[in-house]
Amino acid sequence: MQAVAILSVLLLLLFGAWLAAILDRAGNALVAGDRVRTAAVRPLHDLAAHLSRQTTTTEAPDRLNWRLAPVAYLALAALGLSVVPLAPGVVAADFDAGIVLWGACEALTVVVVFLHGWSANSEFPLIGGYRYVAIGLPVMLISMFVLIAAALPAESLSVAAIVESQREIWNVVRQPIGLPLFLLLGLSLTLRGPFDYADSDDLIGGTRAEASGAQLAAWQFARLAMLASVSVMASAVFLGGYLGPVLPGALWLILKSGVVLAVLIAAGHLLARMPPSRMMTFIWTVLLPLSFLDLVLVGAELLIWG
Amino acid sequence: MGLIDDAAFLLLSTVAILSGWRVFATDSMVRASFLLMMSFIAVGLIMLLLAAPYIGLATVFMMAVEMMVMALFMVMFMMNPAGLNPMMMVHQHQLAIGAGVFAFVGLTAAVLFTDLPDDRVDPGAPVVHDLGVELLGNSMLIFETAGVTLLATMVGAVVLSSRSGRFGAADEGSRPPGLEVGGEPAGRQPVQGGGGHHHHH
Amino acid sequence: MTLTTVLIVAAALIGIGLYGALSQQSFVMLMMGLELMLNGTLLAAIGFWSYGLGGAPEGQLMAIIVMAVMAVDMAVGFALIVAVYRKRQADVTESLTTLKN
């Protein structure tokens, strides 16, 4: 069963990244008022174009870390996804402390993105890396609070138990602040839209500005895979995961994750990005207190009705 | 299973010790920080083997954040954070090596000559659950004390590191160190009339 | 993997950490030595808990305390570095011959 789960995790990442690439392009075309002329093979064209170009280097980069960063990013996406039950009893890594493992992956993602920016030895990637640390760390704090809030009704840190605790009512109904805050984390983890402080256009691509060829392709793929991973996690923790009538559980999980993926991509295209200092103020004064409030409300709710 | 555990332990402890040693042997400060993080991650994974999943993963989680901050401080405060210039910033080197070796040998001898208990934790025990019950049950006072200590630390850290102090700006009359002990201030000179801050444009 | 091997690994980490804490001139590097020693301590605590206490939760509590100490060490250490740097623009131990000012 575990072998099936591990294989499914890898397939889910691959398929999710592909779907995300297609939706991303379609979303951009929709917003731009273009004809949506995306095709299922279009991500392959981009991949082939990247692979047909040289992977350049800079003067005296931290080469080991630079080349490893995309791989590590992808590995974190896979590791984070591995604690999510894909169907009743099918989970690649059945930890008692699954949520903590996910939290560790979030923290390490910040490290990996910083390293990707740092090791290129060039200023735009470096600024991108700095900025990402400044924004990424507080966003991660927020996500820990909402995840703990989601774990409270389950009385367990295991993701499987959290899914099971939603048999009667989904967490998104019970704790409505949690899901939007967690989706913000998703935007931040995947360097997307309003939380794209690492790879943004005002920094000429930020941490990936000096990356080219196969390395760039790997980095972009890792970002999309992480997007898939976050979507699945969000649907497991807040939308009841594999729970649902009639259809088999795995299908429900995929459907819900697809919806979350679409919402994340739409948010990335529709929302404007603030300058980082303004965003810092917003996070520390509005979003973080909101996540405290979420935790307090869930605690009160469990005390009264639980 | 025992063999796999042993192999994993061997691998992880090698990583932990090697990366711990490389921390003080690499020129790049950023690499040093993340090597230390590697060491912590390896120790965290050993704890997973020792049936302490929460503590192990929490170590990984905490150390990733802590070493990220550490790396930023390295870049901020070191002259040569990328290690492009080779460097050796050590003092009392022989003594330090001696102390390190002595500590290792002493502790190892103590370990080897002590009759260690053998009361293995039951693999099926709900350790995370037990820990939670303990933290918010019998040991709640200790746990809360740790929390309050951390809060006090945060307040103290902010007070210490902020510029404006009770008696004016913290860098007022600040004086850069000399190139040798007790020497003339190097680099920028203290401004006449006090106040390390220059005009702000 | 026995308690003995776990403790020897912990001793090695403590030894390296002690070397770092004693030999490094830079404050930040010095703190890394301290952290490495605490890393060894943490491993030893968990090792004792795992092999010696038969799963009594107080052992894990000990580890949590060590982690809290690490966090305090980091935060206060960095704050002191910033404060000293503001005052003296110094980031190595040799620059501080006195605690005055």
Place this chain on the structure above:
Amino acid sequence: MAVAALRRLALRGPVPVHAAIGTDALAAVDDLSLDPRISVQQSPRHAAILLVAGPLRDEDRSDLCRLHDQLPHPRATVFWRTDPAIQIADPPVVSVEDDAAATIASVYRSLIEEGRPSEPDLQPDTPPNPWRGKGDHGQGGEGMMGGTPYGRPMAMTGDDLRDGLQLDPYTAEFGPFLPVFPPGLKLRITLQGDVIQFAKVLRPPLPQEEQSGPSAALRRIARQLRLLGLTGQAARALRLASVGDGKAAGVRRLRRLVKWSGSGQAIPPGLGRVGGADVRDRLAAWWEVASGETAEARAPDRTLVDLLPGLEWSEAMLVLNSFDIATLTGMCPIEKREDKAHSEEEKDAPEPHDHDGHQDQMRGAA
């Protein structure tokens, strides 16, 4: 076999192009970017074709060479609306006026499929500052600090504008082909973290045609939207700008879409205040012009180098792109010699280091 399949696949996507924009070519490149056959990339590292659009100044040529060498192989250069500024390929590819996209696509095809040789480096792959063999370990520095190891000046301390912590500032030259800058602008900027401490204009922006009217306003709005991360909306603005008439309804729809994005709140209030108007006001005025109304122009009362210090990088880019190019040029007086008014500020900035010839760094040329 696999390689051939890979090439065929690669050819079916759009051509990744990086544009080096010269005089009177900004609007043309904006229009070109809407063509589905090509996709304009911000970073030269992500492109296969370098498009040189519009005439350049003589002094920009060495920057162009450096930019050219940053493209990964296989690469080619296409000149458009200009004579070949630098000798690269023989013969150089010059695009016809009306269909640059077709030329670019055919060059790309021949590059990928038909064995057109990739263009070699224009500059020798040597470090700009001699360093090899110097120092105790041949690293170029003198001891642990100082010197220019690997051609990099070691950062020394300087005041932080925000809280006075004296940490390492970093000085580099940006431009003249940086996509987030107006074309031709070259600045020497001292950064601490991502905060600009000091800026100096080395070269003013190049003049661009069409500085008034709804289309020009929409193009400027598009640049601003791109900085806010709204690439789709920016493309829509450019599309509206490229059609002649009957765009009032389109502009209304776009404006609503942009309003929902929260861009109004995203720009900090009071940012880049010049002549009583901040970035928000200037953006609002462009929307008025884009909707066919008129907005009064305010004469700038500050220079660019006064505006930028203290701003964080993305704020600075918002400010920089909130002026039309004629106004911005007026704000960029070139000081031949450091006059009295600026010499004091100069003193604060660390000794600027020359990065010319830093050929695999993007700072100078990109």
